[in-house]
Amino acid sequence: MSPDLEAAIASWQSILGDDGITHEDARIDAYARTTQASATRPGCILFPTSKEQVQEIVRVASKNAIVVYPISCGKNWGYGDACAPTEGAAIIDLGRMNRIVEVNKDLAYCVIESGVTQRQLYDYLNENNTGLWMDATAAGPESSLIGNTADRGFGHTRYGDHVQTCGSMEIVLADGSILNTGFGHFGNAKSEHCYPYGVGPFMNGLFTQSNYGIITKIGLWLMPEPEDFNFFYFQLKRHEDFEEAVNRLRPLKLQGILDTAIHIGNDFRVLAGSSHYPWEEADGKTPLPNDLRMKLRQRSTMASWQASGSISGTTGAVRAGRKALRKALRGLAVPKFLNDRKLALAENASNWLQRFGIGDNLAWRLEVVRPNYDLLKGVPTPEPLNGAQWRLRNPPDGEPGDPLNFGVGLYWVSPVMPMEGAEAMKVLKIVEPIFTAHGFDMIVSFILLTERSLVAIFNVAFDKNVPGESAKASDCYEDLVDSLMEHGFPIYRAGLQGMDRIRANHSTYWDVATEIKKALDPLDIIARGRYIPPLP
Numbered sequence: 001m002s003p004d005l006e007a008a009i010a011s012w013q014s015i016l017g018d019d020g021i022t023h024e025d026a027r028i029d030a031y032a033r034t035t036q037a038s039a040t041r042p043g044c045i046l047f048p049t050s051k052e053q054v055q056e057i058v059r060v061a062s063k064n065a066i067v068v069y070p071i072s073c074g075k076n077w078g079y080g081d082a083c084a085p086t087e088g089a090a091i092i093d094l095g096r097m098n099r100i101v102e103v104n105k106d107l108a109y110c111v112i113e114s115g116v117t118q119r120q121l122y123d124y125l126n127e128n129n130t131g132l133w134m135d136a137t138a139a140g141p142e143s144s145l146i147g148n149t150a151d152r153g154f155g156h157t158r159y160g161d162h163v164q165t166c167g168s169m170e171i172v173l174a175d176g177s178i179l180n181t182g183f184g185h186f187g188n189a190k191s192e193h194c195y196p197y198g199v200g201p202f203m204n205g206l207f208t209q210s211n212y213g214i215i216t217k218i219g220l221w222l223m224p225e226p227e228d229f230n231f232f233y234f235q236l237k238r239h240e241d242f243e244e245a246v247n248r249l250r251p252l253k254l255q256g257i258l259d260t261a262i263h264i265g266n267d268f269r270v271l272a273g274s275s276h277y278p279w280e281e282a283d284g285k286t287p288l289p290n291d292l293r294m295k296l297r298q299r300s301t302m303a304s305w306q307a308s309g310s311i312s313g314t315t316g317a318v319r320a321g322r323k324a325l326r327k328a329l330r331g332l333a334v335p336k337f338l339n340d341r342k343l344a345l346a347e348n349a350s351n352w353l354q355r356f357g358i359g360d361n362l363a364w365r366l367e368v369v370r371p372n373y374d375l376l377k378g379v380p381t382p383e384p385l386n387g388a389q390w391r392l393r394n395p396p397d398g399e400p401g402d403p404l405n406f407g408v409g410l411y412w413v414s415p416v417m418p419m420e421g422a423e424a425m426k427v428l429k430i431v432e433p434i435f436t437a438h439g440f441d442m443i444v445s446f447i448l449l450t451e452r453s454l455v456a457i458f459n460v461a462f463d464k465n466v467p468g469e470s471a472k473a474s475d476c477y478e479d480l481v482d483s484l485m486e487h488g489f490p491i492y493r494a495g496l497q498g499m500d501r502i503r504a505n506h507s508t509y510w511d512v513a514t515e516i517k518k519a520l521d522p523l524d525i526i527a528r529g530r531y532i533p534p535l536p
Contacts, residue, residue: 005043008064008090012046015056020047031074031091034081035388035403035410035464036497037474042069043088049096051216055176057092058214058525062174067528068092070214072114072144076151077388077403078412078459079495085529095144097216105130108222109167109193114146114215118380121145125222132222135159136375138384140400146218151493152208154449156375157310158259159221161450163208167193167219171207174521179203179213193219209493210513211527212520223378226312229340230322231373234333235303236264241332242305243421246446246454248328250419253451257324260376262309265445267293267302272390272443272461273383274368279393286391286439301365307333308369309448310376343373387443390461391469409462409470411477411497415489419454427456430483435460438476455492494531503533 001009001023012021022028023044032041043066048054061068067084070092074082082091098115103124112121118134119141125132135155137148148155149162159165168184182198183189189198196204196219207213236245242264252258268288282292297303311321325335338346343366350366371383385400388410396406403410413431417423424446435442440460447455458480462473474497481491481501494502503510510533517524517532524535 001043002088004064005066005088005090008060008066009044011060011064012044012057012090015053015060016046016048020049020053021045022047031082031093033404034083034496035077035408036080036495037409037470039081039083040085040087040089040496042084042091045091045093047093047096051097051170051172051178054092054094054097054172054214054216055178057090058172058174059176061090061525062176062523065523065525066090067525069527069530070094070114072147072150073117073142075139075143076147077139077385077408078410079151079493081404083496084527085496085499086534089528092214094214094216100124101217103128103130103132103222104193105132107194108132108224109219110134110222111167111193111217111219112145113217114144116145117142118145122378122380130222131225133157133225133378134220134222135162135165136378136380138375138381140382140385141380143380145220146215149218149220150208150215153493154261154447154455155378156261156263156372157223157378158312159223160261162220163205165221166204167196167221168198169204169207169215169219170217171213171215173213174523174526181207193221206516209531210517211530211532212517214526226314228315228318229310229312229377230318231308231310231338231343231369231376232322232325232335233306233308233338233369233372234329234335236305236307236333237303239304242446243425244332245305245307245329246419246421246424246448248332249448252324252328253419253448256451257321258309258311258448260310260312262307262448263372263445264305264307264448266305266442267297268390268441268443269387269445270300270302270306270368271296272387272441272459273371274386276389276395277391277441287436287441306368308372308376338369338373343369387459388461390441390443391463393463393466407463407465409460409464409473411460411473411495412493413458413460413477413480413484414491414493415456415458415484416492417454417456417489419448419450419452424454424456426487427484427489430487430489431458431480434476434479434483438472438479440473440476499529499531502531 067089069084069089071082094114097113099113101111103110135157137155154160168182171179181203183192371381374381388403388408389395444458449455462469
């Protein structure tokens with residue numbers, strides 16, 4: 001341990017108390033775990049309970065030139081988890097700052113601190129009969145809301161773009177001062193969390209996917225429970241039908257008829273989410289042999305592509321939306337619609353049939369549908385984490401839990417493209433041979449996220465317990481990112497291993513981002529190397 005870090009730890013201990021800091025090897029080991037091929041090791045872990053303590057932490061860090069790395073809950077699986085980009089950083093774990101400061105039922109927003117989890121907010125909204133829905137991500141109930149917003153992640157409802165649906169932010173800067181964005185800096189502004197722009201430069205975006213400051217509080221918009229809600233699901237039997245489906249759904253997104261995220265996942269996405277790699281049937285071969293892939297499809301009546309989304313609003317609006325979707329997909333696919341009543345009937349029927357040893361196929365379909373159904377109603381669920389375990393030789397029983405406890409290997413690769421079927425097919429042609437060459441299955445879901453853009457979420461799933469597999473996965477990840485960037489499909493979000501790759505073009509954009517960093521954090525102490533290039 002360096003003398004500078006020793007001096008900083010002594011100062012932090014006086015600020016946080018004995019239970020507010022640790023540098024024990026076992027705790028350090030826990031924060032040095034990652035689903036990626038390699039990780040950095042922190043110097044210590046800090047546990048502030050207030051913004052004032054965060055202010056004092058960064059002042060000490062500046063005085064001693066120690067890099068600090070803030071996390072909300074450390075559940076950034078597939079993108080770097082709780083690991084800093086640099087060795088020896090002091091992790092600021094904001095998990096103890098978990099107050100739900102306000103929930104405004106009339107204006108449908110909440111104000112929360114950095115450590116508030118999806119489960120915590122969901123439970124609060126339900127237990128207090130607010131009649132409000134949150135937007136949930138697929139990262140699991142114990143993941144944070146602010147952490148996802150800060151990395152520009154997305155959810156599944158019409159408020160899935162979290163940066164566009166948040167109010168004022170409270171941010172601790174490197175000198176310990178507090179910045180309140182939007183109208184928040186006026187102190188008495190009534191519309192602080194209703195009108196995010198404020199007056200003057202719009203700063204919220206600057207503090208997402210950057211390392212300019214530490215977000216300690218934020219306003220997030222919520223949704224009134226709609227009068228009617230319909231989940232929809234359809235299949236595309238032929239691989240090439242995917243292109244036409246995107247083109248037919250785009251007008252419905254542009255017109256606002258479909259305003260939630262729509263997922264179109266391939267067969268591997270469904271298999272990974274509901275089962276594990278069939279090592280015995282595959283005779284240990286990777287990637288999955290095509291004849292076995294076809295057999296698994298037939299066994300589960302799965303198609304080449306499965307799509308899902310929802311329509312909500314008044315009963316009349318939902319009826320009209322269903323009609324428009326059926327018309328758009330005519331001759332291509334037949335959408336099936338579910339609401340709470342129909343889903344409950346189907347689940348009861350499945351339970352009854354299974355008493356007689358039948359109905360397994362219905363049970364499997366409901367197992368696939370339920371997590372997606374819940375997410376579109378703002379219900380956080382752990383089931384999507386199952387997909388990360390696809391290649392484990394010895395997967396755990398029961399709920400997926402923390403991937404880091406089982407040697408799960410995972411990289412997310414998330415290119416963005418125009419919402420045009422031909423562009424999506426180009427992406428598939430680029431990546432599929434790369435997955436095959438490295439011995440991995442192409443697990444992918446395309447999300448119609450905004451009115452004009454399509455985001456593909458590929459995951460490189462591997463088993464870190466198998467010698468050599470991490471290195472293969474790392475090479476696969478780099479080849480995927482480089483090839484996609486070369487063909488005009490940059491990723492929307494980077495993990496630790498991708499930071500240098502997204503900055504490789506040395507554009508004026510990164511020059512400006514660096515100048516802002518110099519102005520706000522001249523010693524480069526906050527999350528050095530995260531998105532913004534390290535200062536010289």
